[in-house]
Amino acid sequence: MTRKQRRLTMIGGSLAVLAIAAALVLNAMRDSIVFFSTPTMAAEKQMPPGKRFRLGGLVQPGSLVKGDNLAVHFSVADGSATLPVVYKGILPDLFREGQGVVAEGALDASGVFRADTVLAKHDETYMPKDVADALKKQGHWKDDYGAKPDIKSGAAASAAPTQGAAK
Amino acid sequence: MIAEAGHYALVLALGLALIQSTVPLLGARWGDHALMNVARSTALAQLLFAAASFGLLTLLHVVSDFSVVNVFENSHSMKPLLYKITGVWGNHEGSMLLWVSILALFGGLVAAFGNNLPLSLRAHVLAVQGWIASAFYLFILMTSNPFLRIASPPIEGRDLNPVLQDIGLAVHPPMLYLGYVGFSISFSFAVAALIEGRIDAAWARWVRPWTLMAWIFLTLGIAMGSYWAYYELGWGGWWFWDPVENASLMPWLAGTALLHSAVVMEKRNALKVWTILLSILTFSLSLLGTFLVRSGVLTSVHAFATDPARGVFILLILCLFIGGSLLLYAWRASALKQGGLFAPISREGALVLNNLFLTSACATVFIGTLYPLALEVLTGDKISVGAPFFNLTFGPLFVPLMMAMPFAPLLAWKRGDLRGAAQRLMAAGILALIAIAVLGAWTWGGATLAPLAIGLAIFVIAGALTDLVERTALFRAPLATAMARARGLPRATWGTAFAHAGIGVALIGIVCETTWNSEYIGSMKPNDVATVAGYQLKLDGVTQRQGPNFREGIAQFTVTLDGKMLQVMTPSKRNFTTRGSSTTEAALLTRGASQLYVSLGDTNADGAIAVRIYHKPLVLLIWWGPVLMAFGGLLSLSDRRLRVGAPKPAKKPDKAARAMQPAE
Numbered sequence: 001m002t003r004k005q006r007r008l009t010m011i012g013g014s015l016a017v018l019a020i021a022a023a024l025v026l027n028a029m030r031d032s033i034v035f036f037s038t039p040t041m042a043a044e045k046q047m048p049p050g051k052r053f054r055l056g057g058l059v060q061p062g063s064l065v066k067g068d069n070l071a072v073h074f075s076v077a078d079g080s081a082t083l084p085v086v087y088k089g090i091l092p093d094l095f096r097e098g099q100g101v102v103a104e105g106a107l108d109a110s111g112v113f114r115a116d117t118v119l120a121k122h123d124e125t126y127m128p129k130d131v132a133d134a135l136k137k138q139g140h141w142k143d144d145y146g147a148k149p150d151i152k153s154g155a156a157a158s159a160a161p162t163q164g165a166a167k
Numbered sequence: 168m169i170a171e172a173g174h175y176a177l178v179l180a181l182g183l184a185l186i187q188s189t190v191p192l193l194g195a196r197w198g199d200h201a202l203m204n205v206a207r208s209t210a211l212a213q214l215l216f217a218a219a220s221f222g223l224l225t226l227l228h229v230v231s232d233f234s235v236v237n238v239f240e241n242s243h244s245m246k247p248l249l250y251k252i253t254g255v256w257g258n259h260e261g262s263m264l265l266w267v268s269i270l271a272l273f274g275g276l277v278a279a280f281g282n283n284l285p286l287s288l289r290a291h292v293l294a295v296q297g298w299i300a301s302a303f304y305l306f307i308l309m310t311s312n313p314f315l316r317i318a319s320p321p322i323e324g325r326d327l328n329p330v331l332q333d334i335g336l337a338v339h340p341p342m343l344y345l346g347y348v349g350f351s352i353s354f355s356f357a358v359a360a361l362i363e364g365r366i367d368a369a370w371a372r373w374v375r376p377w378t379l380m381a382w383i384f385l386t387l388g389i390a391m392g393s394y395w396a397y398y399e400l401g402w403g404g405w406w407f408w409d410p411v412e413n414a415s416l417m418p419w420l421a422g423t424a425l426l427h428s429a430v431v432m433e434k435r436n437a438l439k440v441w442t443i444l445l446s447i448l449t450f451s452l453s454l455l456g457t458f459l460v461r462s463g464v465l466t467s468v469h470a471f472a473t474d475p476a477r478g479v480f481i482l483l484i485l486c487l488f489i490g491g492s493l494l495l496y497a498w499r500a501s502a503l504k505q506g507g508l509f510a511p512i513s514r515e516g517a518l519v520l521n522n523l524f525l526t527s528a529c530a531t532v533f534i535g536t537l538y539p540l541a542l543e544v545l546t547g548d549k550i551s552v553g554a555p556f557f558n559l560t561f562g563p564l565f566v567p568l569m570m571a572m573p574f575a576p577l578l579a580w581k582r583g584d585l586r587g588a589a590q591r592l593m594a595a596g597i598l599a600l601i602a603i604a605v606l607g608a609w610t611w612g613g614a615t616l617a618p619l620a621i622g623l624a625i626f627v628i629a630g631a632l633t634d635l636v637e638r639t640a641l642f643r644a645p646l647a648t649a650m651a652r653a654r655g656l657p658r659a660t661w662g663t664a665f666a667h668a669g670i671g672v673a674l675i676g677i678v679c680e681t682t683w684n685s686e687y688i689g690s691m692k693p694n695d696v697a698t699v700a701g702y703q704l705k706l707d708g709v710t711q712r713q714g715p716n717f718r719e720g721i722a723q724f725t726v727t728l729d730g731k732m733l734q735v736m737t738p739s740k741r742n743f744t745t746r747g748s749s750t751t752e753a754a755l756l757t758r759g760a761s762q763l764y765v766s767l768g769d770t771n772a773d774g775a776i777a778v779r780i781y782h783k784p785l786v787l788l789i790w791w792g793p794v795l796m797a798f799g800g801l802l803s804l805s806d807r808r809l810r811v812g813a814p815k816p817a818k819k820p821d822k823a824a825r826a827m828q829p830a831e
Contacts, residue, residue: 013523021530025531028559031559034551070690070777090777
């Protein structure tokens, strides 16, 4: 093989691998990305049943009902709309009424959000970043949601990472 | 007084770093030996002051001086001593101080042991280290000073985030930083080579041990972080494709590629320009990792810090170093002479293939990690890119990589014999096929991919062993000869075999854990029995206990298998009063490489407690694999040929061994 042919083989091989990687990425982008939405946004977009998304908002106070065998019902609200959620499994340590929550799952035919994962990844103000941003955008943000402790709390804003997962 | 001394030491270190980053460069330009030697003394003095600063912060934490903000916010007088010390880097300011201290340590090591480096190369390398150090000292002093005082000191501290009060987290960040920052050495060498416009095999011989050392620490650091997440977060997951985890995986992938391309450069004087680029990219990804974690652009499991001023500063550092080094690369790379021709089928070719797949895999992780951020900035849409994305991109790229892996060590330099290598791998291939057949029959109707993946893993492990068998002529020559040859093999060869086998071992663990994991989630009352994978767990009761800085409820489970009592497991739930937060302490029962995992949820009003029980077959292999890889790296690092300054051996042992092999 001449030097030129060798070089061409190398370049050809590299391009092939890169093309494969790009194809994989594009393919995965189409199928496996999950959008975030609040109950209002879900209603506006008219999410079809079965389409997975992340639902974020506040757990409506008084809506939490614990059933048998770890089945849980609660509603997620964002100030203008609410969406009922059912979940089966252990709720994260920081899940509580009136606080922010993010659940992943899909709507069923009757318009109930069936969550298979409930996340409570948030800082010491008990407000997931996605939820806080969405609430601010919709004008339902109350300052005391994000009330910071007296001293500048840059350090160790604990992102208590708890996650309930039920398959 | 201690705090002020620490602050002062930090400022002095900055001053020294500024001198270190300018004077030696001028010395190199003017050919002035005295000025070039300034690099050495400033690097050592800088190490002294950085270490003093870090030591003083540790002392503040140990004596619980709550008049210092950093101690007040992250410590508590009742906290055990170990966590008082580890709390130093359990927060943003302290961990940045640890970062620069490690940087100063590496700079000091180059200064102390770099006597046989060309003087101007050493001056350049240390100057580049000085730039990085200056930037980070400035960052700490301007935005995250750990030595700030409170006007009216409180009596008690706020305590460290409870999930961080754990031995796993005590060692994880230093390990990770030793890896991240270790790559700064190869970066500095790369930039120095670009400035000097000169690079040769001796350069690679110098860079390789540093890269290897950083890689070993990063491998262990990632594995340790993953194990910590597994047992501390309470739901048995060990890798979340969380941006912070990806931030450590990207430098690892690029660093692994760098490790392999540096071999080509050292042995064959080829791939120079590419190796330089990889050195730059690897450290850039380490910086990016620091940025992602420290700037708070992500809200994720590990992001302790949220402060835009810091984010902008780190972003500036990032742009300066990555942009600057890439510009320098674009400008100067063409000046470096190309060398070493090789055929596509050769050991060099195989290592190029390795680099291609590793960097592509790294690119997919990069896209998956940063695309959501970019999209949010550009369109405001919030998306989450999770495990499915990475399984669809990262997975398929690793399959061909692992299939090619056993071939590379069997191919010769320059021009390899693919068919010969395939013949020698026949036994490994057959072993893998048998494993696939047996597993496929055993789990018929179940997962189809799992037996194939395990077959691949066995091929990788057996392939790594084949290389050793071939080189020692085991089974062909008398045992004594084989033993003698095994002793004569270079340690780097053993290292390669161990590291490659480690990948296979980890893959077996990953596949078994994800495919044959069984779980029970439910609420249990005392004397209830749960059955998982044949194990019976009886809840004996729940008791309350007072710990040093928490209260915990401990559940006691008696575990029996086939009517035989094995052990008592005591998972607990801790409430940390100071922060009002709780953690779940999972209980683990290890049987071989498999584990039984119990963690607790909430207690209901009627006394029933939510319980999560998993049986995870062969789960420990996931972490034994990386340990094996790190061990391989260590063996390779101890190879005398790699040891810098070691005189050349009279005859190369591996060549001698190969010459002894009968012609095939």
